[in-house]
Amino acid sequence: MRALAAMTPAQRLALWEELNDELEEMEVRAIRRQHPEFTEHELQVEIVRRRHGEALTQAWLTNALWVTR
Structure with missing residues (x-):
């Protein structure tokens, strides 16, 4: 906690972005392992x-389909 407290807001944001990116990559890999047949969509x-x-998700898909028509 002291290490975080010693960081500037910009440093904390950069660390958060890095950790968030890593988490997103882990999530994508996990889904791909579970569903290798999935398309990008x-x-x-x-x-x-x-x-x-x-x-x-259903609301988003309905809206996305409506917007693309």
């Missing part, structure tokens, strides 16, 4: 579903 849908739940 299916992978993105699964990420949204895991992070935000089924209801928001």
Whole structure:
């Protein structure tokens, strides 16, 4: 905790971004291991579903499909 307290806000933000990127990469690898057949689109849908739940994912997909028509 002292190490974090000694950091500037910019340093803490940079560390958070690095850790967040690593976590996202781990999440993608885990999904790819579980579902190697997924297309890039299916992978993105699964990420949204895991992070935000089924209801928001369906709303997002419905909106995304409506916008692209």
